[in-house]
Amino acid sequence: MKNALEIRGLTRKYEGFALDSVNLTLPRGCVMGLVGENGAGKTTLIKTVLDLVRQDSGEIEVLGGRADDAAVRERIGAVLEDGGFLSTMNAAQVDTLLGRAYRAWDGAQFASYLDRFGIERRKAIKDYSRGMKMKLSIAAALSHGAELLILDEATSGLDPVVRDEVLDLLYDFMQDETHAVLLSSHITSDLDKIADNITFIHHGRILLSEGRDELIDRHGVLRCTEEQLDALDPDAVRAVRKGAFGCEALVKRDGIPENWPVEPVSVEQIMMFLTKGEEVR
Template structure:
């Protein structure tokens, strides 16, 4: 059995008005995990904890079989943060020089190849890049030092559909090596429909689910029914519900609903909305 690329167990971190509460999930190698949740749910905080940019109050994080703060592990992690990461006055050429000092396995030729492919001006300051170009620059950097794990925080946010597809193609190519893994934080669930193998949903600092995407979509559905029908179901079959004046909608486990009842397919966005805005969200 291959080792997991990432393991979080009982990770807690308390801020003034926010806290991660017992966050835990496992990302196997060869897997793309979509990390979803509304703004402020804890996605970025979780990624920063994995990167050892913040220290959890408790819990354990293992990255590629070792503690995430180990320098040898950091060499194997490619990172794209939503707020960039490089000084806006730098050019792509200067970024390459900087990262050549930071990473033992920095591949300047590979980075230059990406820059050329993306049509990025090597000498132009980053502040003059479009959002799409900034994202591509960060992805080029993440893919140019033999990374085994990519940690991506909203890499396709604000990009037009064409550029988003280009970014997803790069991630798909990265995953051709079965030892690689990706943790992809995103609120664009259509991107996750294309590339994610697993879905982890975090809400108010707490993981509500972490399951294989296909299994989640196959086993769950949306039931439209009366209040009496909903009450007749085993409570364990109902993951979340909405009760209105004209009936009920519920996110249900298909195997807990009578076979002659109609259960509609569900997508990731609908699951997210039910678990955050429905009653009995959990």
């Protein structure tokens, strides 16, 4: 099985918002960073993949099956922004609960993560810091033989040290090339460290999905006048921001004359251009 996740024509409509014909492929051996502004549809997409939200149309294939199949669910490790556990529970109770829920639950591995993270087994989850709640969720996700990790804003609100710990765990997980990670995040510096692929969602639509290195190498920022911009091949210009002193454009490098100064671009800049600029193509 080549791909961990395949989404074809996924639509989910709400009042004032919709996932609009989403197509996405996550190969095994890949960390995909799912980026987009708040309200873009990242969490809705993830919950639909996990069968927590029903789609209106389209197909979702997870590890060769569907997430509502018990055997497939065993192989998915999910970390949601709200943590997923009752706040009155403690880590010891989580161990007992998941030991009943998963046939492949490894209590010894879970205990080793608790020790590694310094998680108190008898302390109520409601008394944990956000970082500790995320660590508990990640420990649980990694303790039942998961092949696909799906994480929704798992590093959001964490201090840099804790975020690096989380990224180290994902790096270790990906040493098995049959594994895959879908990581929703608006912290693009984290994705710069670990993501192989960047998928950008905006207003429920996928605007791009490609290798991070290829995305960075293929695009750049051009600062120019409106007259210079108008002289360019329209296919070379992705988005434009105009100001009192000229234009900034997100461009495809291979469509720009060699003697024009195109500056390097970051994932964050690409995201800003496509959300705040005037999208051209």
